[in-house]
Structure formats: structure tokens, C-alpha cells
Amino acid sequence: MDKIDSNRELWNQFTPIHERSEYYDLEGFLSGRNTLKSIELQLLGDIKNRSLLHLQCHFGMDSLSLARLGARVTGVDISDRAIELARELNEKTGLNARFIRSNIYELDTVLEERFDIVFTSYGILCWLNDLDGWAATIKNHLKEGGRFIIVEQHPLADIFDQTEDRIEVTYSYFDFAKTGLELKVDGSYASESEKIAPRISYEWQHSLEDIINALISSGLKLTRFREYPFSMYRKFPLMEPSEKDEGYWIFKEMPEMPLLFSIEASL
Structure with missing residues (x-):
């Protein structure tokens, strides 16, 4: 089993934990909560009747939130169990999203369609070992413009x-994209109480240089x-909850530093 397939199995184990977790608040979503945050809502703008490909969609709450805003959504994820749950939620909500189980690097073999928008967000690049292949997949599924x-x-x-009460530089900014990390885990970020059998x-970790250059090299225009x-x-x-930006966390007693970024590009 290669590293990508091993991670696929990891996310198959994470999915039922996430389904039950307060972190994801599935009950709130089914009651109508939109899971999208202010950054992506502003960047996306009016998406009504737009075709949208959501890469690494996990079990589809953001995808279905996009569908609630009127987009024609196709969600893609590597996890079998996540896609199964996404399809169940699609039925429960009465929406018309489509969900495909695929590795990012194999998507061209199962999906030829091109879209008005390709979207991805939050905690996704660390699972990818080939940013050039990722960027090529994005380009191959965008319509002209x-x-x-x-x-x-x-x-x-x-x-x-x-x-203790401070943060310090501990890791290299540049090395981990070359070597990768092997982390022993026995649970998910979404629940401290539920455990899985320990696995790798x-x-x-990719630098901004790596991310931006992969997109440029693919032919996309930033x-x-x-x-x-x-x-x-x-x-x-x-960190403490931000009073100004709901749903985000900040350092209140420290100088500001970049914690998130966004990129818009076009074909």
C-alpha cells in the first residue's frame, strides 16, 4: 500500500468519528446551517447556476452548503466512507450535488467535465505529495475563463x-515538502475522546513558493x-476566538502573523 492509499484508509476511519463529532455539528448542518466561512463566501461571490468542482470535499458539508447557494456542485474525495456519507447527506437535504470517489491525481480518468469554478479549502495541501499534478488536475477541469x-x-x-506561554520556531519552512512527515496518530483533530488503532x-508541508509556482507552471493566471x-x-x-471575524481564531496578546492565505487564479 502506498502513502496516498494509506491516508485513504486513515480518512475512512476518521469519517464516522467526524460524523458524530461536535466539531462538525452535522445536526446543525441538517437543520440549515451553512458551513462556509466569510473568506470563501466573499471570494466566491454569486455562484447561482455556476458549475463548481469541490476538490477534497471530505463528507460534503461544504459542498452541500455551496449547493444551497445555487451552485451545481460536484464534490471529490479520496475516502470511500466520506463519499458514501456525502451521498447520504445529499439525499437527506434534497439537494442535487454529485459526489465522486477519486484520488486527485486520478480524477482525469473518471471525470472529463470542465467547470466554471474549481474550489478547495482548509487543511488540504498537506495530504498532497505532488503539487504539479494537483495544479494540472485543476487546469484540466476549468472552463476557459x-x-x-x-x-x-x-x-x-x-x-x-x-x-508554555509562547510560541517558538521549531520546524524548517523548506525541508518537509522534500522528505514528507510520518506521524503516528491514534485519533482525529475533531474528537479527543474517540480513538483508532495507532497508524501512520x-x-x-509545502512553501508558498511551491504552491504558487505549481499553479503558474500549469498555465493558470494568478x-x-x-x-x-x-x-x-x-x-x-x-489562541482565542476572534471577536471581529466570526468562526476564526487569533493571537490577542501577540503581533499579528499570517495564519491563512487565499489564491484566486483563472484559465
């Missing part, structure tokens, strides 16, 4: 670790790059 939008954790945030999570001084989750214990 179509838009690509990504909102993701800023790679600079991953060089820090917290020690294979991850890759139209906007932005950085944000808050995180989509409590990455460090020192």
Missing part, C-alpha cells in the same frame, strides 16, 4: 510550536493573493 479559488492554512504557521499519517491574521481552528492553545 473559469476561476480557481483556494483558502488554506498559511505554511508559515507550521514552523511554530507552543511552549503521511503528510507534506489574479489575487491574500494573507489573513487568523486561523480556521485553534491551532495553538494561546
Whole structure:
């Protein structure tokens, strides 16, 4: 089993934990909660009647939130169990999204369609070992003039670790994309109480240089790059909920640093 397939099995184990977790609040979603955050809502704009490909969609709550806004959504994820759950939620909500189980690098073999928008967000690049292949998949599924939008954790945030009441530079910004990381895990970020049998999570840290150059090399034209001084989750214990930006976390007693970024590109 290669590293990507091993991670697929990991996410198959994570999915039922996430389905039950307070972190994902599936009950709230089924009651009408839109799971999209302010950054992507602003970047996407009016998506009514737009065809939209959502890469690495997990079990589809964001995909279905996009469908609630009127987009014609196709969600893709590597996890069998996540896609099964996404299809169940599609039925429960009475929406008309489509979900495909596929590795990003194999998507061209199962999907030829091109879209007005390709979208991806939050905690996705660390699972990819080949950004050139990722960018090529994006380009191959965009219509002429179509838009690509990504909102993701800023790679600079991953060089820090917290020690007592401060954060310190602990990791290299450049090395991990080359070597990758092998992390022993026995549970998910979404639930401290539920455990799985210990296994290895294979991850890759990419610099902004790597990310941007992969998109440029694919032939996409970058139209906007932005950085944000808050995180989509409590990455460090020192962080507190933002009073200004609902749903995000900030350092209140420290100088601001980039914790998220977004890129818009077009074909």
C-alpha cells in the first residue's frame, strides 16, 4: 500500500468519528446551517447556476452548503466512507450535488467535465505529495475563463510550536515538502475522546513558493493573493476566538502573523 492509499484508509476511519463529532455539528448542518466561512463566501461571490468542482470535499458539508447557494456542485474525495456519507447527506437535504470517489491525481480518468469554478479549502495541501499534478488536475477541469479559488492554512504557521506561554520556531519552512512527515496518530483533530488503532499519517508541508509556482507552471493566471491574521481552528492553545471575524481564531496578546492565505487564479 502506498502513502496516498494509506491516508485513504486513515480518512475512512476518521469519517464516522467526524460524523458524530461536535466539531462538525452535522445536526446543525441538517437543520440549515451553512458551513462556509466569510473568506470563501466573499471570494466566491454569486455562484447561482455556476458549475463548481469541490476538490477534497471530505463528507460534503461544504459542498452541500455551496449547493444551497445555487451552485451545481460536484464534490471529490479520496475516502470511500466520506463519499458514501456525502451521498447520504445529499439525499437527506434534497439537494442535487454529485459526489465522486477519486484520488486527485486520478480524477482525469473518471471525470472529463470542465467547470466554471474549481474550489478547495482548509487543511488540504498537506495530504498532497505532488503539487504539479494537483495544479494540472485543476487546469484540466476549468472552463476557459473559469476561476480557481483556494483558502488554506498559511505554511508559515507550521514552523511554530507552543511552549508554555509562547510560541517558538521549531520546524524548517523548506525541508518537509522534500522528505514528507510520518506521524503516528491514534485519533482525529475533531474528537479527543474517540480513538483508532495507532497508524501512520503521511503528510507534506509545502512553501508558498511551491504552491504558487505549481499553479503558474500549469498555465493558470494568478489574479489575487491574500494573507489573513487568523486561523480556521485553534491551532495553538494561546489562541482565542476572534471577536471581529466570526468562526476564526487569533493571537490577542501577540503581533499579528499570517495564519491563512487565499489564491484566486483563472484559465
